[in-house]
Amino acid sequence: MSVTEIAAPAPALALLQNDELQGILDLLNGNGEEARLVGGAVRNALLGKPVSEFDIATTATPETVAARAQAANLRAVPTGLAHGTVTVIIDGHPFEVTSLREDIETDGRHAVVRFNRDFAADAQRRDFTMNALSLSREGVLYDYVGGLDDIAAKILRFIGDPAARIKEDYLRVLRFFRFSAGYAEGPLDAEGLLACIRARDGLARLSRERVRNEVLKLLAAPRAGEITREMSQAGLLGPLLASAPNPRRLENLLNLRSGEQADPVLNLAALCLNLPEDAHRLREKLRLSNPEHQRLVKAADALETLHDFDTPPDERGLLTLLFRYGRRGACDALLLAASHARDDAALWRKALGFLRDAKEPRLPFGGNDLLARGIKDGKAVGETLRLLEARWIEAGFPEDAETLRIILDQAVQLDRD
Numbered sequence: 001m002s003v004t005e006i007a008a009p010a011p012a013l014a015l016l017q018n019d020e021l022q023g024i025l026d027l028l029n030g031n032g033e034e035a036r037l038v039g040g041a042v043r044n045a046l047l048g049k050p051v052s053e054f055d056i057a058t059t060a061t062p063e064t065v066a067a068r069a070q071a072a073n074l075r076a077v078p079t080g081l082a083h084g085t086v087t088v089i090i091d092g093h094p095f096e097v098t099s100l101r102e103d104i105e106t107d108g109r110h111a112v113v114r115f116n117r118d119f120a121a122d123a124q125r126r127d128f129t130m131n132a133l134s135l136s137r138e139g140v141l142y143d144y145v146g147g148l149d150d151i152a153a154k155i156l157r158f159i160g161d162p163a164a165r166i167k168e169d170y171l172r173v174l175r176f177f178r179f180s181a182g183y184a185e186g187p188l189d190a191e192g193l194l195a196c197i198r199a200r201d202g203l204a205r206l207s208r209e210r211v212r213n214e215v216l217k218l219l220a221a222p223r224a225g226e227i228t229r230e231m232s233q234a235g236l237l238g239p240l241l242a243s244a245p246n247p248r249r250l251e252n253l254l255n256l257r258s259g260e261q262a263d264p265v266l267n268l269a270a271l272c273l274n275l276p277e278d279a280h281r282l283r284e285k286l287r288l289s290n291p292e293h294q295r296l297v298k299a300a301d302a303l304e305t306l307h308d309f310d311t312p313p314d315e316r317g318l319l320t321l322l323f324r325y326g327r328r329g330a331c332d333a334l335l336l337a338a339s340h341a342r343d344d345a346a347l348w349r350k351a352l353g354f355l356r357d358a359k360e361p362r363l364p365f366g367g368n369d370l371l372a373r374g375i376k377d378g379k380a381v382g383e384t385l386r387l388l389e390a391r392w393i394e395a396g397f398p399e400d401a402e403t404l405r406i407i408l409d410q411a412v413q414l415d416r417d
């Protein structure tokens with residue numbers, strides 16, 4: 001196997017300036033052990049993308065890692081001992097430290113692992129070439145599988161034979177698209193794509209938590225629109241989601257929101273939310289959290305009130321949406337409707353700007369106003385309040401005391417009649 005060992009380029013070297021990272025590398029290097037930064041952090045630094053977490057691989061066994069952490073008064077949590085992973089916490093920052101190892105045998109359920117000192121084998125076991133770089137404390141960058149070339153060419157490529165690698169773990173199908181959407185450019189690697197399509201049936205074996213994680217990360221990636229279109233055409237997306245995916249709507253949404261922070265749950269809605277029941281199905285399929293599910297239900301409810309996707313509602317319609325569904329529900333629904341609409345993006349943008357800035361209307365009446373005017377407690381109060389609300393909405397959400405008094409008087413009068 002060929003290995004490229006080079007002095008790390010500046011962006012990778014800059015990672016080593018991080019004090020906590022330096023601390024952990026100092027802790028785990030020396031006395032016959034070696035530790036390196038591996039995986040996503042090295043990749044992202046070289047691609048000029050933000051780095052969110054540091055993963056460390058080491059020749060030290062988990063016991064040694066824990067012992068060294070303890071000796072340095074650091075907390076070490078055995079997060080995945082079966083895989084040889086210990087999380088070491090420095091100044092509140094968690095570092096996943098994984099001992100180099102190989103699978104000796106698998107009986108289908110338990111893997112028997114043996115720890116070793118082989119960084120090359122560790123690289124080979126990873127999924128994609130750009131995920132397999134490692135960086136030593138001294139600033140040497142190690143590339144065993146051609147990851148540097150692929151980073152330079154912005155190609156996401158499996159390490160080894162794609163079909164064989166997918167058989168080891170079907171999640172790699174989703175990871176292929178996720179990383180392609182985040183870090184690659186141009187067409188998908190043809191061999192990888194073909195292997196993913198052939199492995200379609202294997203997706204059903206994956207736990208919903210793992211699928212959820214990958215799908216939401218994919219939807220947060222810059223190329224989410226075009227990559228979900230590819231997946232959908234390959235028949236890989238529909239089975240994971242609630243209803244037939246609509247990548248076109250997602251692409252429209254991403255265009256409308258270009259420059260704004262990625263919103264994976266909203267992107268999921270654009271991809272396959274049409275009715276409230278879709279929200280329920282998505283919750284099941286992707287194990288959505290309660291707040292995520294609630295958000296989708298609200299968006300779907302609000303969307304149903306927007307019958308006409310050709311033009312946005314007028315200002316009163318927008319305020320009604322805001323009043324009934326809150327700012328986020330209203331904005332979500334408007335964005336989804338706009339992504340359906342064929343043209344007039346400027347008009348929809350203007351409506352969205354209005355929704356974002358408008359004061360959220362609050363019903364300026366309560367039960368006490370009615371009781372004070374002699375309406376008996378109980379059913380009549382509730383009914384009159386509903387009537388009041390309708391009148392107030394119809395009048396365009398007035399706030400001045402005189403208009404409110406008139407609306408109130410009329411409603412009370414109606415109740416008496």
Ligand code: ATP
Pocket residue numbers: 038039040041052055125126127128131132169171172217
């Ligand atoms: P992110 O920034 O999205 O976390 P990452 O590269 O850190 O990107 P992780 O899912 O956190 O992605 O995985 C960390 C590393 O572990 C990967 O870069 C890869 O080398 C390896 N890895 C993770 N999952 C797999 C897998 N299913 N098969 C093979 N290697 C994997």
Ligand code: MG
Pocket residue numbers: 040053
């Ligand atoms: Mg990671």
